[in-house]
Amino acid sequence: MKHIVLSLFLCAFVTAVSGQITQDATKQLRIYEDDDFFNIWGRGTDRGYSNGSGASYLYMKEKKSVFLDKWILAKAGPNAINVYEWGLMQVMITPNQIADSSFIPSDFYYAGALFATHGLTSYNPEKKYSLHSEFVFGVLGPWALAKETQTFFHHLIGYQSPMGWEYQVPNAPLINYNFTYERMLWDRIKSLEILGSVNIRAGTMTSGISALSYIRFGIFNPYFGNRNLATATRRRFQLYAIARPQFSFTAYNALLQGGIFKSRDTNFEQLEGNQKTHMRRFSIGMDYGIAIVVNRMSLSYTQKTHTEWMSGTGKHSVGNITLLIPISRKTIINK
Template identity: 60%
Template sequence: MKSFLWGICIFLSTITIAQAQITQDATRLLRVHEDDDFFNFWGRGTDRAYTNGTCFGYVYMKKKKSSFIDKWIFPTAGPNSINVFEWDGMQLMFTPDDLSDRKFIPGDFYYSAAVVATHGLTSYNPVKKYRIHSELVFGIMGPWALGEQAQTFVHNLLGDQPPRGWANQLPNAPLLNYNISYERMLWHPRPSLEVIGGFSASAGTMIDAVSTWGYARFGLINPYFGDPDLHTATRRKFQLYLMARPQFSITAYNALLQGGLFRSSDADFEEHRKLQTSHMNPFIIGMDYGFVIGIGRTTISYTQQTSSPWMSTTRKHSFGNITLLIPISKATHFP
C-alpha cells in the first residue's frame, strides 16, 4: 500500500507545488491541505517527527467592510488593498522514530497532537507590491486532540506498524496564538521571474518564534501581489512554475515539542521531562522547493519542505505538502 501511495505522491509532484499566491478573480474557495513526512520527492518517506497535518479551509473575499475582530486585529495593506479572508481547521501530529516501543523514548520527539482552528486575513497591495498576512489560532493539544485515534486508524487502514506509544503523549492544554507575516517584492526583472523577501512573528501559548525567508519563482506566472487591473492580474489561465524558499527561524517556545500551558502540573510529563535527553533546537534553517500548476481558478500544488533537526538528538527532517484550491464561486473582482 505504501508503494502505491508513494506512486501517487510522485505523480502529483510532477504536476504541482504549494504556495500562497493571490487568486484575485475567485471570491470563494475550498482549500484541502495535507502535510505528511511520507510524501517525498526521492521516495525516502518516513513516519516520525512532524508526521502529519491535515487541514480543510474556506477562503473568501467580501464586499462589506470588516468589523469586530477582523477590523481590529487584522491589518490591511492600504486603502485599496485586495483582502482575502480564511477559516481553517487542522489536526497536527508529532511522533518519535520508533512507533513500536510502548515506553517513553528520552532522546526523541514526544508523542503530541493538536487540533486548531484559524481565522485570518491576507491583504495584498498590488501597487506597492507587498502583502500582510495575520491570523488568530485557537484550539487544544493532548489526548483531547485525538492524535492516537487518527494515526491508529490510518495505519490500520494501510496495514502499517500500529503506533504503540501514545500513552506517553504530552498532556492536554489550550492553544491560542497570534501570527503575522510580511512579504515584499525584491526583484522582478521579467514577467516570468519574481524574487520576494519576507519575515514573520508568532506569539501565544502554541509557539513563540520569528522567521525570515527569500522566495523565488520562475515560469508561467500571474503577478504574486495581484494587479489593479483584473485582466493583467489573471492574464494567464494556465500557470506552471518552479519555486524555492530558503528560510531561517528562531523559536523560543513550541508547545507541541515542549509541552503546553499546564505541563508542570502533570505528573507523567514531569517524570518524562526528567528523563528527556533531547531538547528543542531554537535555530532552524530550511528549504522549501517544488512547483505549481494553476488551471483557471483551480490550483494544485506540491511542496517538499526540509529543515535542520528540530530536536537536538534527532536527524534533519523532510515532509511533503499537497494543497488543492477549488473555486466555488463565479469569477468576481472586489476592488
C-alpha cells in the same frame, strides 16, 4: 502497503504550493496535506512532524469588517485586495520508532494539536507587498484526537500501529497570533520573481520569528495581483518552480516542549525529567517544488526540508500537497 499508497499519490500530484491570489474566484476551498512519508527522493519516514491535515475556506467580502476582522487583522492600505480565511487543521508529532511501546527519552514526544484559524491576507498591488495576520485557537494533547487519527489511518493502509501515544504531551489550550510581512524584492524579468518576508508568532502554541525568501521561475500572473482584473488574471495557465530558503528562531513550541499546563501533570513531569533531547532554538530550511494553475484551480507539491528541531534527531523532510478549488466566479470590490 504504505509505499504503494505513496507512489500512487505522487504519480497523481506532480505540483507545488502556490501562494498566489486568484482575484476572479472570490470563494475558494483549500485542501492541505503535510506528510513526512511524501518524499520525491523516495526516502519517506514516519517520525518527527509526521502529519498535518487541514481544510480552509477563503473568501472576499463586500461588507465592511467589524470586531476582530477590523481591529486585529491588518490591511495593506485602503485599496488592498483582501482575502479572508477560516480553517481547521490537525497536526501530529511522533518519535522514530512508533512500534516501541515504551518512552523514548532521546526522541520527540508524541504530540497532537487540533486547531481552527481565522486570518486575512491583504495584498497591495501598487506597492507590491502583503500582510497576513492570523488568529489560532485550539487544543493540545489527547483532546486533539491525534492518537485516534493516526491509529485509524495506519490500520486502513495496513501499516504499523503507533504504540506509544500514552506518553503524549498533556492537554492544554492553544491560542496564537501570527503575522507575516511579504514584499517584492526583484521582478525585472517576467519569468522570475524574488520576494522576502518576515513571520512573527506569539502565543501558547509557538513563539518565534522567521526570515524567508521566496523565489519562483516560470509562467505566472502577478504575485500581488493587480487593480485591473484583466491584467491580474491574464494567464489562464501557469506553471512554475519555487524555492523558499528560511531561517527561524523558536522561543517556545508546545508540541515539542509540552503545553502551558505541563507542570500540573505529574506523569509528564517525570517524562520531562528523563528527556535527553531538547528543542533547537535556531533552524534553517529549504522548501522547493513546482506548481500548476489552470484557470482558477491550482494543485501543488512542495518538499520542505529543515535542520533538526530536537537535538540528536537529525534533519527532517516533509512533503506537502495543496489543492485550491474555486467555488465562486464572482468578482467584487474589497472594502
